Structure formats: structure tokens, C-alpha cells
Amino acid sequence: MKKLIKAVLIILVIELASMSCLILYFAYGAQGNGDVYYEAYHETDIATKPAAQDKRTYNIEAEVEVAGNKIRVTEDIFFDTRKDKLELYIPSANAAETKIGQVVSDGKVTKVARQEALMEIQLENAWDSVRISYEILPGSTGSTIIYKDGDYYLTNFLITPAVYKDGKPVHTIKKGFGDPYIYEINNYHVTFKTENHLKAYAPGGKKEQTSDDYKITTFEASNIRDFPAVLIAGADVHSEKLGNVNLHFINSREAGEHVKEAFSFATANIGEYPYDDFYVVKAPISISGMEFSNMIFISPDSFSSSARLKRISYHEVLHQWFYGIIGTDQLNEPFFDEGLVDYLAAYLSNSKVKEWKNRDFKKPLKDYNSKSEYYELAYYDSSAYFHTIHQKLGNNFYRVLKDIYNDWKFKILYFDDFQKYVSKY
Ligand SMILES: [Zn+2]
Secondary structure (H helix, E strand, C coil): CHHHHHHHHHHHHHHHHHHHHHHHHHHHHCCCCCCHHHHHHCCCCHHHCCCHHHCCEEEEEEEEEEECCEEEEEEEEEEEEEEEEEEEECHHHHCCEEEEEEEECCCCEEEEEEECCEEEEEEEEEEEEEEEEEEEECECCECCEEEECCEEEECCCCCEECCEECCEECCCCCCCCCCCCCCCEEEEEEEEEECCCCEEECCCEEEEEECCCCEEEEEEEEEECCCCEEEECCCCEEEEEECCEEEEEECCHHHHHHHHHHHHHHHHHCCCCCCCEEEEEECCECCCEEEECCEEEECHHHHCCHHHHHHHHHHHHHCCCECCCEECCCCCCHHHHHHHHHHHHHHHCCCCCCCCCCCCCCCCHHHCCCHHHHHHHHHHHHHHHHHHHHHHHCCHHHHHHHHHHHHHCCCECCHHHHHHHHHCC
16 A cells, blocks of 8 residues: 555656646747757857857958969958958968068058068058059978979968957967967958969869960869968879768878868867868978868878877867867967867877866967977967866867857857856856
8 A cells, every 4th residue: 555655656746747847848938939948958158159240251362373483472352341451461471481562452552561470551541452462482391381392382371351359450470380370261262373284272162274384273262261272293182072071182191091080070079061172281391280271281200100190180180170160369379279179189099188287378379488388388288278178077078169169160269268168067
């Protein structure tokens, strides 16, 4: 008898509980919101979401002519609004001598002021476009703008509009280490005039036209940050599909498995790769690897061991998500750009990450005194910091990454914004 009473009581409690769930459901449902359960359990914090003005897109059209050790560019930059003061970056100045020629605009240019990798143009009347002609003289090795054995490796080479944060332009600097680049989202229409035997690889849709004397290759790429291009002859090119993405390995097919592992990891744990193509290029750079929009460079040295190739491939592929799809401020927060991807690369390769000893790694690029200090803090200490965040959040760490992807795709995420997401869990 006692058993029967107990059973009835249990049924009653279950009934009551499900009733209250239903009551809750209807109470929320009455507000006319279909996502009641999601809203109830996953509170959306408005403060973490980007404002509408946080996304800017610019259109850039460039004609690039390469001949020997000279790259001549004529570029039209279209702004989102008319302004009488245009602030621009000259990223190529960090890696190669860059000579600015004519600057013209229908707003009538009254002043051009240049400070290394920065340029300010004053107009008599506010206007929304400017045409700049310039010449880049690449080095033969080392930097990321290279002319070697007749091949061209052109990265961070087109002039781009400055990024604004809190209404002020973020200033770029020239620096011997680190990546002193920051980009909003740009749409590019770029035409290369080259010798016939060169083949061009770059983001976006491609069209080729060959005449007896030269070749014209045009690229149309949307929603990317920088525009990298490789113009080479006789490369070993291997292409294959991963999901909907075409992976292209240019003299780099040994990196294939590692690239695919990192790509799958990022797609599953952060979000979709929103482009059709991705290029992996073995390039004669002096650093181990470097990321660009839709493309990575891996140095010949990095192919020396499989473990090293794996770690570099993971790191650079993960930058497609943090730097590329979700923008970062590599000038003021290089530790965020490098630390997060370095941690994810270490995690994915089961490498040991050291404990974070509360040492302050949060410096702007200009304040790191040496390359070794930069790597020590912005990579290793910062990576250790993200390791502690992952330990603290457990699987919610990936929820943070996914939420960020959904909210900040094609915008620039600053470290403060990241911390707001972490503090929600
Ligand atoms: Zn990096």
C-alpha cells in the first residue's frame, strides 16, 4: 500500500512539473516570440553585440603591372561616404620601398601627407573616391613582398582605407617584427598585367586573357580584408575539395592533411568558411608562416619536419577565422590575434601549453622591445591565458567562439568584446 501511495505521489509531482513547464512555455509564448526556449536559456546580452556602424565595407579597383623588379599600381578607392579628409594605409611600406606618385580625386586634392605606412589626403570638396598611382620595389627574399627567380609573391601590398575605432583612425606603424596591418572588409577588383608564362593565384573569381605579348588576369573578390596574390611559373598545384571549399596547394601538397584537419576543426567549432577557395603557398619568407585573406604562406624551413609543418599549418589556417573572417587589431592587440590561434593550434595538436603566471602580455605592437619579447608574450603567455579561459569555461569555450562568429563575422573583434562573451559564462 505504501508503495502505491509513493508511486501516485511521484506521478503527481511529475505531472505538476510538466504543467509548470507548459505554463512557462505559454507565458513566454504569449510574447509572440517563437524562440522561447532559446531566449529563456540563452540570454542575449546586447552589450556584447556589435553596433550597425561597426561594419564598414569599401570597394577597391586596382590595375597592377609587374615588370622585373617593379610593381606599378593604379588604384581607385571608393569610400562609404563623402569626406574631405581621407586616411589610408600603405601596408607595402612595411615590407618594401613604396613610391607614391599621382593622387587625384574629383573632390580636388589639396594636400597629401605621408608618414611611412600612413597617408592623409585633404580634399577641397568632400568626395567618396580617390585614385592613387604608386610603385613598389620588392626584395628578393625575406619579407612578404618578394620578387624571386621571376616569380612574385605580393601580400599586404594594396593601399586600403584606415580602420576607425571610437571615431578615430587606428594608426599603423612600420615594425621589423609582428604584423602591423589592420583591415576593414573590402571588395576587390584587381587586374594583373604580366608576362605570358606567369600564372596568377589570388582570392575571388578569375578571368584570364592572353595576347602575344602579355597576359591579363582579373580577380573579383568580395568580403575579404587584404588582397594577396602569387604570380608564378611552373608551380606544382594540387587542388581538392573539402566540403564546399576548394583547397589549392601551391608547391605545398605535404601540408595537405594538416590544413584539412585545422580547417575541419575550425568549421565545426567556430563557423563556416564563407568563401569558395583557400590557397596554401610555399613561399620564400623568413618567418615560419603568414596569414592573408583566403591564403597562407608557409616557409620552406617549415617543411623540414612533419611536427613543425603541422603546428605552422594549424596556426595559419586558424587565422582564417581570427584575423580573416573575424577581424583583429594586430597593431594594438597582437596578443589577441596571435595568442588565441596559437592556443587553438596547440590544443588541436595535443601540445602542452604552459601555465599562465599572470604576467601582463597585453601590449600594443609598438611597445614590444624585441622579437623574442614579442614571441614570449604575444604568443606563449597569451596562448597560456586562453588555455586558462578554456579550462574555466569547459565546453562553453566553443559556445563563446560560435557566438562571436555569429555576431562578429566580417567585423573587427577587440579584446574587450571577447572578454564580454567570456564573462557571460
Ligand atoms: Zn599568427
